[in-house]
Amino acid sequence: MRCNDCRDALDLYVDNELAPGEMADVREHLAQCAECQSAHREIVATSRAMRAHLVRYAAPDVLRARIRNAIAEEATRDERPALRRWPWMQLVAAGVVIAAASSALTFAAIRYESPSAQLTSTVVASHIHSLVPGHLTDVQSTNTHNVKPWFNGRVDLSPLVPNLDSLGFPLLGGRVDYIGTHQAAVVVYGRRQHVINVYSWTAGDRQTREPVTSSDKGFHVVHWTSDGIESWVVSDLNAQELDQFVRLLRTVR
Amino acid sequence: MADRDVERFERTILPHLDDAYTLARYLVRDEHDAQDVVQDAVLRAFRHFHGYAGGDARAWLLAIVRNCCLTWQRSRPDRNTIPLTADTAEARGPASDQLAIDSSERAVVTRALAELPPEFREVVVLREVEDLSYKEISDVIGVPIGTVMSRLARARKRLAALLGAGEREAS
Numbered sequence: 296m297r298c299n300d301c302r303d304a305l306d307l308y309v310d311n312e313l314a315p316g317e318m319a320d321v322r323e324h325l326a327q328c329a330e331c332q333s334a335h336r337e338i339v340a341t342s343r344a345m346r347a348h349l350v351r352y353a354a355p356d357v358l359r360a361r362i363r364n365a366i367a368e369e370a371t372r373d374e375r376p377a378l379r380r381w382p383w384m385q386l387v388a389a390g391v392v393i394a395a396a397s398s399a400l401t402f403a404a405i406r407y408e409s410p411s412a413q414l415t416s417t418v419v420a421s422h423i424h425s426l427v428p429g430h431l432t433d434v435q436s437t438n439t440h441n442v443k444p445w446f447n448g449r450v451d452l453s454p455l456v457p458n459l460d461s462l463g464f465p466l467l468g469g470r471v472d473y474i475g476t477h478q479a480a481v482v483v484y485g486r487r488q489h490v491i492n493v494y495s496w497t498a499g500d501r502q503t504r505e506p507v508t509s510s511d512k513g514f515h516v517v518h519w520t521s522d523g524i525e526s527w528v529v530s531d532l533n534a535q536e537l538d539q540f541v542r543l544l545r546t547v548r
Numbered sequence: 549m550a551d552r553d554v555e556r557f558e559r560t561i562l563p564h565l566d567d568a569y570t571l572a573r574y575l576v577r578d579e580h581d582a583q584d585v586v587q588d589a590v591l592r593a594f595r596h597f598h599g600y601a602g603g604d605a606r607a608w609l610l611a612i613v614r615n616c617c618l619t620w621q622r623s624r625p626d627r628n629t630i631p632l633t634a635d636t637a638e639a640r641g642p643a644s645d646q647l648a649i650d651s652s653e654r655a656v657v658t659r660a661l662a663e664l665p666p667e668f669r670e671v672v673v674l675r676e677v678e679d680l681s682y683k684e685i686s687d688v689i690g691v692p693i694g695t696v697m698s699r700l701a702r703a704r705k706r707l708a709a710l711l712g713a714g715e716r717e718a719s
Binding site: 305306307312337340342344347349350351353355357359362365366369370428 | 551554557558565566568570573583584587656658661672673677682697700701704707708
């Protein structure tokens with residue numbers, strides 16, 4: 296093999312793209328040619344530097360959630376009208392519901408009390424809308440101390456913004472939203488590819504109401520009232536983990 | 549579209565979302581734009597999923613992502629000059645103390661890559677970051693294997709020169 300042929304084949308040699316016979320030819324030539332060896336070293340070094348230092352990114356949870364949602368919406372467009380509403384809402388939750396087959400029984404056992412079915416669907420609609428790109432957060436931060444003060448002067452209450460990152464529920468940010476006539480502070484958490492929206496607004500009275508779980512269109516909703524604040528938590532996360540999240544939210548300060 | 553198509557799409561295509569996002573990050577060089585581009589690309593992939601005849605799902609998705617990146621770039625030529633910062637916070641990489649040690653070298657490598665023309669940069673990312681074969685790269689960017697070969701070789705020569713210059717500056 297001549298030097299010119301060797302040089303032409305060096306990148307392929309480094310990338311293991313040559314036929315076995317050609318690999319052997321290059322190897323043989325390299326063993327006896329210092330100049331080609333040096334060219335070979337340079338290619339190897341460059342390739343290694345790229346591999347060692349170029350970051351492989353992980354698709355963010357919010358992106359995954361948006362994509363799942365967009366696909367579910369897209370899928371309904373092709374549905375026959377009669378089949379429309381139910382199948383796609385199920386699709387949104389399908390992965391979760393199937394994956395959480397074990398929790399399904401637990402979930403079924405929960406008694407549904409829906410004091411305000413209408414409010415539930417309004418909150419769920421708001422949750423779905425929040426997954427549209429650019430709508431999830433007005434303040435995007437994983438830091439409690441950025442998110443909590445952001446609400447000052449924007450809403451008439453100071454929502455709970457505990458740091459649950461170490462417990463697997465990273466903070467994604469916050470926004471202000473309207474649920475019917477309520478101006479709600481919304482704190483957004485993530486869990487794997489799922490988005491959890493925590494809505495809170497000033498309650499009409501100071502009565503305490505324990506958490507009630509319900510579901511609407513495949514989303515799980517938990518709401519309760521305490522300390523004069525009405526809270527609603529919505530996610531397509533499975534019911535068990537959402538329960539766990541609510542417990543953490545109410546205990547961690 | 550039937551439920552099982554959605555299910556098949558999620559099973560075949562979505563596992564490659566990290567690869568898709570990585571490619572977009574290097575081609576559009578902005579975190580939020582990369583997210584928008586990937587979402588757009590995945591939706592396109594979903595709409596054209598019936599045209600996917602099996603085979604390499606990753607290369608198929610990456611080809612769509614790459615086209616969306618090109619479209620995005622054409623739509624905002626003024627934003628092509630955004631400097632690429634070595635953003636390691638969300639990276640799936642070695643432990644953070646190791647990152648700190650690597651970070652200066654990482655910045656040099658990242659800057660060198662950013663200086664390459666887009667047609668060189670994409671082959672480097674596809675080869676060195678995504679670890680695609682020449683054949684797969686040729687499928688993704690739609691050029692003959694010979695072109696992939698020569699672009700990669702020329703890209704590496706330029707990178708070697710840029711990295712060499714960086715080292716001399718540093719010493």
